[in-house]
Amino acid sequence: MAATQDLNESLPLDAESMPECWDKDDRMNSLFAQFRNRSVNPQDWDSKYRFWRGMISDWTEHKMRCSFSLADLNKAFKRNGRTPACLSVVLQELHRNHEIVPLTEFVRESPSSWSGWAVDTLMKRPIVWSFSVLKNAMIEPVVDADTKYVQLGTVKKLGEIILSTIDNSNENALISLSEVAKNCVGKTRGKPISNDDIKLALTWLRLERKAAFRVNPVCDSSEMLVKLSTSKVKEVTEVEESLYKLEKQEELLTKNLEMLEMEKEAVVKNAKAYLKNGMRQVAKSSLRKKKDIEKSIEKRAAALQNIQIIIARVRDAHSDSEVLTSYKAGAAALKKKLDTDGLTEDNVAETMEDLSEALEEFSEIQSALSRSVDVYDPDLEDELAELLLESPELDESVNNSQSTPIKLKNHPNHYKIDELPDIAKESSSLHLKELPSPPKYSPSVNSPVPSQGE
Numbered sequence: 544m545a546a547t548q549d550l551n552e553s554l555p556l557d558a559e560s561m562p563e564c565w566d567k568d569d570r571m572n573s574l575f576a577q578f579r580n581r582s583v584n585p586q587d588w589d590s591k592y593r594f595w596r597g598m599i600s601d602w603t604e605h606k607m608r609c610s611f612s613l614a615d616l617n618k619a620f621k622r623n624g625r626t627p628a629c630l631s632v633v634l635q636e637l638h639r640n641h642e643i644v645p646l647t648e649f650v651r652e653s654p655s656s657w658s659g660w661a662v663d664t665l666m667k668r669p670i671v672w673s674f675s676v677l678k679n680a681m682i683e684p685v686v687d688a689d690t691k692y693v694q695l696g697t698v699k700k701l702g703e704i705i706l707s708t709i710d711n712s713n714e715n716a717l718i719s720l721s722e723v724a725k726n727c728v729g730k731t732r733g734k735p736i737s738n739d740d741i742k743l744a745l746t747w748l749r750l751e752r753k754a755a756f757r758v759n760p761v762c763d764s765s766e767m768l769v770k771l772s773t774s775k776v777k778e779v780t781e782v783e784e785s786l787y788k789l790e791k792q793e794e795l796l797t798k799n800l801e802m803l804e805m806e807k808e809a810v811v812k813n814a815k816a817y818l819k820n821g822m823r824q825v826a827k828s829s830l831r832k833k834k835d836i837e838k839s840i841e842k843r844a845a846a847l848q849n850i851q852i853i854i855a856r857v858r859d860a861h862s863d864s865e866v867l868t869s870y871k872a873g874a875a876a877l878k879k880k881l882d883t884d885g886l887t888e889d890n891v892a893e894t895m896e897d898l899s900e901a902l903e904e905f906s907e908i909q910s911a912l913s914r915s916v917d918v919y920d921p922d923l924e925d926e927l928a929e930l931l932l933e934s935p936e937l938d939e940s941v942n943n944s945q946s947t948p949i950k951l952k953n954h955p956n957h958y959k960i961d962e963l964p965d966i967a968k969e970s971s972s973l974h975l976k977e978l979p980s981p982p983k984y985s986p987s988v989n990s991p992v993p994s995q996g997e
Contacts, residue, residue: 553621553622555598555602555605555619555620556601556602556605557605560601560605562594562598565622571622573591574591574594574595574627574629575622575625575626575627575628575629576628576629577628577629577632578591578592578629578632591629592632592633592636595627595629595630595633596633596636596637596642598620599611599616599633599637599694600694600696600697602616602619602620603694603696603697604696604697604700606734607697607701607731607734607736607740608694608697608737608740609693609694609697609698609701609739609740609743609744610646610691610692610693610694610739610740610743611691611692611694612688612689612690612691612692613630613631613634613686613687613688613689613690614688614689616630616634617630617688631686634686634692635686637692638692641695642694642695642696643692643693643694643695644692644693644695645690645691645692645693646690646691646692646693647691649693649743649746650742650743650746693743695747698743698744698746698747699747701727701736701740701741701743701744702744702745702747702748702751702753702754704727704730704731704744705723705726705727705741705744705745705748705754705771706748706753706771706773707730708723708726708727708729708730709771709772709773713771714771714772714773715770715771715772715776715777716770717768717769717770717779717783717784717786717787718768718769718770718771719766719767719768719769720738720741720742720745720756720766720767720768720769721738721766723741723745723769723771724736724737724738724741727741742767745769748771752775752776753771753772753773753774753775753776754769754770754771754772754776755769755770755776755777755778755779756768756769756770756779757778757779757784768784768787770783782857782861785857786854786857786858789850789853789854789857790854792850793847793850793851793854796843796846796847796850797847799843800840800843800844800847803836803839803840803843804840806836807833807836807837807840810829810830810832810833810836811829811833813829814826814829814830814833817829
């Protein structure tokens with residue numbers, strides 16, 4: 544029972560996550576032994592490799608460890624005082640499959656993208672590394688027990704956890720490395736994460752262009768400033784670093800002022816208590832201390848005000864810079880659009896002149912189309928004159944509108960229009976006798992209407 548309890552206390556994973564064969568000595572003795580030649584039993588070799596590959600991956604994820612050494616693995620997977628003798632082969636196979644890389648290769652100055660780093664680190668260098676290892680140990684591979692390796696899968700998962708801690712309020716904002724680690728604790732169910740593992744995850748995020756950080760050799764590395772973003776992020780500038788320091792100093796002064804105000808209230812309270820007890824000299828001493836505190840408050844309040852003014856000026860300058868950049872971009876876009884569409888002053892003036900000429904020509908065409916076509920037809924004129932003779936009641940204006948004399952060729956009494964008698968004058972000269980008025984007839988209501996024969 545005691546042995547089982549000691550075994551469970553030293554488990555690399557939680558008890559429910561451990562494989563069932565961990566309690567079976569026969570199976571574990573085989574898994575702890577050295578690898579045999581793969582050509583003899585390839586299925587057993589592959590099964591053994593898959594077991595340790597899964598155990599290492601689960602252990603790094605469970606402990607949130609991005610890096611480890613062979614010595615760390617031997618300590619973690621120690622069982623009944625025995626360490627696995629086959630892990631060196633497993634590490635070499637993992638390295639060959641690009642699942643782990645040496646720590647020195649991961650943190651070195653690398654290309655600006657993850658793909659470039661992967662090609663150089665995971666393709667080129669492992670070939671040289673594997674060749675040198677196999678050259679020195681053809682029979683039994685030898686791996687330095689203290690050499691650190693980086694588990695790429697765990698690094699990526701931790702990087703995703705770090706990105707999940709940011710929101711719109713702190714995206715592209717500078718935070719310290721300790722703050723990043725603190726924010727990750729809530730995402731990992733309280734599991735502590737070391738700063739070294741956070742740095743490795745940030746290195747991967749930097750290769751993904753989702754993180755930027757600056758290491759200040761003067762300050763502590765734990766206070767390394769980090770900038771995170773779910774999209775593309777820019778490098779940390781000196782202005783951003785200075786603004787971050789000013790904001791931190793503002794927070795520090797604010798907290799200091801709050802403490803001084805509390806201390807001042809306590810001193811005043813003590814002075815009142817001393818006076819109440821008749822201790823006037825002690826009360827005076829408390830009041831002197833109160834004045835010193837007030838002077839400190841005044842100095843720190845002035846410093847806080849200056850810092851707040853500087854922060855406001857820096858932010859305004861940044862905002863003005865962004866506005867100016869927008870103006871420049873808009874002007875460049877407008878110029879490019881004008882050049883592309885040919886919108887120049889000369890082209891516009893020439894186009895307006897052409898438009899004026901076209902409108903003038905169109906006006907002349909419209910005027911020409913509106914003119915009446917007057918065609919003289921003698922036959923029509925004769926027929927019109929005949930109609931006038933047959934219908935003397937036509938309007939006089941119609942007769943007067945004809946200014947051209949019309950000859951009636953085929954009429955026996957043909958006249959010119961001007962020679963026609965004035966019918967109106969002749970009718971007025973006639974003196975007709977006044978005729979009696981017709982009798983008025985107004986039938987009664989009851990009288991029958993006379994019929995047509997009556």
